[in-house]
Amino acid sequence: MSDQTFVDVDVARIDDARLGRTGVPEVVYGAGKTADQTRLALRALYERNGFALATRVDPDEGAALARSLPEGVWNAPARAVRCGTLPASGRYIAVLCAGTSDLPVTEEAAFTLEAFGHTVVRRRDVGVAGIHRLFSDFAEVEACDVVIVVAGMEGALPSVVAGLVAAPVIAVPTSVGYGAAFEGLAALLGMLNACAPGIAVVNIDNGFGAAAMAHKIVRARHAGAVTA
């Protein structure tokens, strides 16, 4: 198990071999970390893999953090920093969202996917209250390998989409809404109970997690036969 190494950096034990082992690099979770701690972790990962990504970065520190790192890029809506990108995969992944308030989560997913080398097909504000908005230019979505659907409130969009496409659907509930939305619980439960088959769900507001799942799906496919 030569791919089971790690690097101790300050208080963190960086799993720098995770990219080789699982196809998804360790990604720095910026929440609750100082900019310095995030920088140290990104640098250690970049040195090993030529690539690093941090999510949930403090919006006041993201731009400066990116400037201080090699190949650093700051994406404000996604609240994420990347250093470099993984090689282009030639694969297409759709990212749909129900409303404009879902954009931060949507962009976290899209930015992660692009950092991982994929092409993203975006559709925004296509919620079920006006479902014809979804149908209008749907062919490009149908042609994607994976479809990520981001929605808050009642979270009904993934069910409708999964009833229409052949690709697997990854559903991302968001905390958008108020009252009985209960910070995303309503959307989460809705998606878990989706009556259309071919849906799996990630945590509330977890745009990164959806992207990582999509990446694992297409990466195996891209790399050629896994089971060969």
Next chain:
Amino acid sequence: MSDQTFVDVDVARIDDARLGRTGVPEVVYGAGKTADQTRLALRALYERNGFALATRVDPDEGAALARSLPEGVWNAPARAVRCGTLPASGRYIAVLCAGTSDLPVTEEAAFTLEAFGHTVVRRRDVGVAGIHRLFSDFAEVEACDVVIVVAGMEGALPSVVAGLVAAPVIAVPTSVGYGAAFEGLAALLGMLNACAPGIAVVNIDNGFGAAAMAHKIVRARHAGAVTA
């Protein structure tokens, strides 16, 4: 307030003037009552109003109960008994359900509406996993005064319908589903957070409540100008 009378029947205090006062007669809630208690209450209401209705009747006792009452009719799927009907209103109300497992709740709504004198337009098994099933003969639904939508699991159907019709939508979550459906909680929360305006929600499995709300809506309309 001459319409504020009541009749003491065994352990119950029957609000026999409710029909005159609110337009909805007191309806006997059969759960937890013996057949005898239900019969007494139905008879007292029928004598005053020429009409009586009981819901949640024990399936083993419903047929005999109906036979023992004047104009008694037993509806097994709805688990309801009525004595007589209210005068025909000439109004149309749509009752849609997402799946075949939602039928008992759907029938409770439809049977109540028919007992109250309305015409019911039924659509069954038109859930969002195959949304084209809903669209195929939709014009008759669009022409109704009120649309009741019954759904379990993720409860997404009311949002889609309310985005398409001009009539007010009454959403009825059902306890159909398992796991994270949590006995109807997922559908309830979904409907409360519906992103399409013009939806209001009743209790889980409360087909009767949806019918009573619809009845109050069309009755006022039918009777002519309330505010005149």
Next chain:
Amino acid sequence: MSDQTFVDVDVARIDDARLGRTGVPEVVYGAGKTADQTRLALRALYERNGFALATRVDPDEGAALARSLPEGVWNAPARAVRCGTLPASGRYIAVLCAGTSDLPVTEEAAFTLEAFGHTVVRRRDVGVAGIHRLFSDFAEVEACDVVIVVAGMEGALPSVVAGLVAAPVIAVPTSVGYGAAFEGLAALLGMLNACAPGIAVVNIDNGFGAAAMAHKIVRARHAGAVTA
């Protein structure tokens, strides 16, 4: 389906045909949007429909936003902006609230109804702890087409009202209260379990949703026979 168009405005896909299709125009949900995003959306809707409405607008930006728009009106308690109004309907809708802390939600409902062209009959601070306050001038309420009841804490008022009036009751739970009010959950559950028939419920603090439902109810009635 000529009424299924939309307009892409910045990150939003405006469903500008919703008014024609469903009788309720797309309304801008201001939460999480910048003033500029809200302005763009309002303008697009106003151009198409001669009317636009935004709710949950940032209180610090509402007045300036309204001034920058044609026919713009800012309502501070309701936290809403409208551009123009829909034609007067000649219909009366009652809006009752249990306590003075429920006023923001109450005003969101009332302002929306007035923007939609209806006349509002207000009753404030008539909670069940002093139920005689409700009865004192009740005839005007009884004459309305629809009664909206707004209440926090235990949410008992809709049950009492629905036992008294012939009009349908739309219940709006609010997040007013503390401790076991659980941000409106107690009121929501209370209203869903109301023992009086003829009640349907909208989301916690959703004054707009109640108004939209009431609008759909009276609009159909106003327009003449829908089912004719």
Next chain:
Amino acid sequence: MSDQTFVDVDVARIDDARLGRTGVPEVVYGAGKTADQTRLALRALYERNGFALATRVDPDEGAALARSLPEGVWNAPARAVRCGTLPASGRYIAVLCAGTSDLPVTEEAAFTLEAFGHTVVRRRDVGVAGIHRLFSDFAEVEACDVVIVVAGMEGALPSVVAGLVAAPVIAVPTSVGYGAAFEGLAALLGMLNACAPGIAVVNIDNGFGAAAMAHKIVRARHAGAVTA
């Protein structure tokens, strides 16, 4: 602390001095006990206090159990057995319930109170959906020392009552209802958030607990000046 004795009976350690110490005797909780275990405990308490009470007794065993005990009386609706009664207090306590399905809990409260020596003023089926039923013969209720209000579903009755009477109100939520009643949770939350002051709440379906609280309230009063 001579009043801190106990008796070991089979697997139970009977707190036979509780009556002297707190004014409420130890009462046998029959759930999960065999008829023999309940009999042993009742006998031990009766021998010490000349009185004993068991609640939540298995309905199939209650009548025989009572027959086998001195002064044994079985009350089927209350599912309770008593041996003897405490001395008459000359006090009146009202027990109201919202619906006929609340009767078992209501009777548990009333039977306990009568066993403790008090006179019970009963009002049944006076829920808020027809609130005039409550007002019709209310003077006798207003004259009581304590008012116990039993209600399921939305649990609104205690708020209305507490706004009308000078006596303290003990609210008992019941598990009557379905769906979003969540086995009594809706009623419990409603009562805890009652907007009328002078209400305190006991556990769901805890008729005995309400009676014990009322007993402690009037007993102190009856016994003369506690604080003198």
Next chain:
Amino acid sequence: MSDQTFVDVDVARIDDARLGRTGVPEVVYGAGKTADQTRLALRALYERNGFALATRVDPDEGAALARSLPEGVWNAPARAVRCGTLPASGRYIAVLCAGTSDLPVTEEAAFTLEAFGHTVVRRRDVGVAGIHRLFSDFAEVEACDVVIVVAGMEGALPSVVAGLVAAPVIAVPTSVGYGAAFEGLAALLGMLNACAPGIAVVNIDNGFGAAAMAHKIVRARHAGAVTA
């Protein structure tokens, strides 16, 4: 029903006859009100009853608010303002709390009781982790008419106290704690399930509610025979 009057003050409908009707005056709930709204309401109530009380007053405004009112007194820990007091009752009520963090709720109860004319016996920081602290000077507590027990975290103190005293116990859960205390839910559930009889519970952090219940209990007793 001459005691069913009210006064419209700004947006509030003051139930100024509640004191006469129920023995507890309408008390102003300061949360969500401006200082001016609170002042208006207090003044209206004081004019009618010679007494007024407001709870949950903004700490930054309490002192000035009290100075601007007749007989105004500000109590900072309790966050309450009173104008005058009700006549002395000669009754003693104990107020115990488990920890020093429970003091604000404790003081809300004690200040309300003193404003209502009662004498308060305080015991602070006597939680079950060192139960001997409770026993050390317990006779004065045992002599009280009512015992109010305030506790957060696991809320175990009321059970222990109710097993020791003859007086009725009113339990007040507080939101003190963290993690699985869930803002007072743990204490609330604990108190509702107390195994000692003679306990009733009010809302989380509701010191005022406990005082109002205690007041109703002793007031009836003080006034002489209610049921005579």
Next chain:
Amino acid sequence: MSDQTFVDVDVARIDDARLGRTGVPEVVYGAGKTADQTRLALRALYERNGFALATRVDPDEGAALARSLPEGVWNAPARAVRCGTLPASGRYIAVLCAGTSDLPVTEEAAFTLEAFGHTVVRRRDVGVAGIHRLFSDFAEVEACDVVIVVAGMEGALPSVVAGLVAAPVIAVPTSVGYGAAFEGLAALLGMLNACAPGIAVVNIDNGFGAAAMAHKIVRARHAGAVTA
């Protein structure tokens, strides 16, 4: 949209074109259906697609149901019936479970996958309490296209597995456990919060849903380039 047809069968509206449209055929959900209703639906689907599958079939009726249908096969542990299979895909999917009590859910997943034409690599009873059991013959698991991990109680296994394999992981919480497992809630929340990326979750006990998601993932891959 020639693939948007349906067939009305008794009370059901069968979406017989779903296989062509989405790659997953409509599958009959047997819960709450009579054996006759399930048979009718299976037959209609088999006639159109040469394949049909029903899950959650009543164990007492499964064997007879299968015998009455063409190519019918009953799988008792999975509680599922299939008619025929889809063409062999040549793909391998791993299905792991943490404990032997998770077997029914595991078999529902495995039987569905085999019916859909895939080869299943099973590993049973490899929970984290003895994690070496997982590692002992892990290479075959690592070679699969997708890994489904079924676990109840704390649901920790998917996190560990996803940290080790390159394939995407579909996590299935089960209702196995008691007490604070809360019918699968603990496992569900654990999986949604898995710290290893590349996991997505389906409903509690939803073995079929996991299989459908896996099928969509490998089917696209098997069919050749979707995005080509």
Next chain:
Amino acid sequence: MSDQTFVDVDVARIDDARLGRTGVPEVVYGAGKTADQTRLALRALYERNGFALATRVDPDEGAALARSLPEGVWNAPARAVRCGTLPASGRYIAVLCAGTSDLPVTEEAAFTLEAFGHTVVRRRDVGVAGIHRLFSDFAEVEACDVVIVVAGMEGALPSVVAGLVAAPVIAVPTSVGYGAAFEGLAALLGMLNACAPGIAVVNIDNGFGAAAMAHKIVRARHAGAVTA
């Protein structure tokens, strides 16, 4: 890691080396297993370790199961079967319970401890409603190495005990109670928030888990210096 072996028995993968590795043998969880599956697992473990234990055995099968196994002993209240015992440790562990309804959980803990070779000091029915029952013969409890406290309802007993003894306290919430006990949730939350330090909690009704924790505590102590 020679202690990381396992044995495949039917559908189970027995971790027969767990006793050597962790000091607690793999114990068979009987729920959801047939008597045959339980027998096979017990036999495999007994052959390796000379000891085996199964909990949550079907009461109808326990006696026969024990007879069919070497050194088999069935304990009905505990619903457990053991084959042999571990060597006597000479250690004392107290097991207290609040009420007689907690006995099954209490016995599961006590029987497991005795099977593991320890001496159990039992105290039953010593709940806080009569706390003097606990104090009466407390010295023997104080002398134990570990104190296990089993309680349902409000779960207050562990706090009181932990404030009195030097030994660590393991708290076991039970599902005893009704209404707001929510199947043990109230007791669980109470114990997690215990204000006395030196308490840790296991799952609801998990008598075995408490015994295993106690065993690990005293075993290390018994074996001599672990850290030497």
Next chain:
Amino acid sequence: MSDQTFVDVDVARIDDARLGRTGVPEVVYGAGKTADQTRLALRALYERNGFALATRVDPDEGAALARSLPEGVWNAPARAVRCGTLPASGRYIAVLCAGTSDLPVTEEAAFTLEAFGHTVVRRRDVGVAGIHRLFSDFAEVEACDVVIVVAGMEGALPSVVAGLVAAPVIAVPTSVGYGAAFEGLAALLGMLNACAPGIAVVNIDNGFGAAAMAHKIVRARHAGAVTA
């Protein structure tokens, strides 16, 4: 019971004899206290015991508070102040955490343990997403008397650790995470349902509580035979 004294300090009743009685001194819970109140309590405890500890101290006041007290030491990550230490025990306790965001809770546990005289073996950032990081230097952990495991999100680490070590495991869920982590609920439920025996759980974020439990475990052992 000479060890049942207390000292009244301002509003607190300090249980200064708790150290002698239970082996754990009363520790000051700083949340909701002013620096002055904390100082008074620490001083009173230090004077009696030569040792005092406060947790959850306001970070802005901790350093100054420590300087004003004898032997005062401020630990910023742990947000704790101690005055002196208890005598060295010669015992080793491991404190592991899953991620770097768990550090504050981890340090609260470690600082408390060191104040109580024990040696702490720390392992940080060894979560199950890269489980090899845990195994790399595990022998020192295996040699400890007790293992404390701190984890947020899914809380899976304690199960894995308890399956590997002979020492008892104390699990501390943290509020680290977002969405369906529900402020630590997911981790708490996961740990309560851990499938490996020999785990007990403390409150969310309760590093101190874990340390107090560990202290009680090793102290008894250190002091020699408790049961002798």
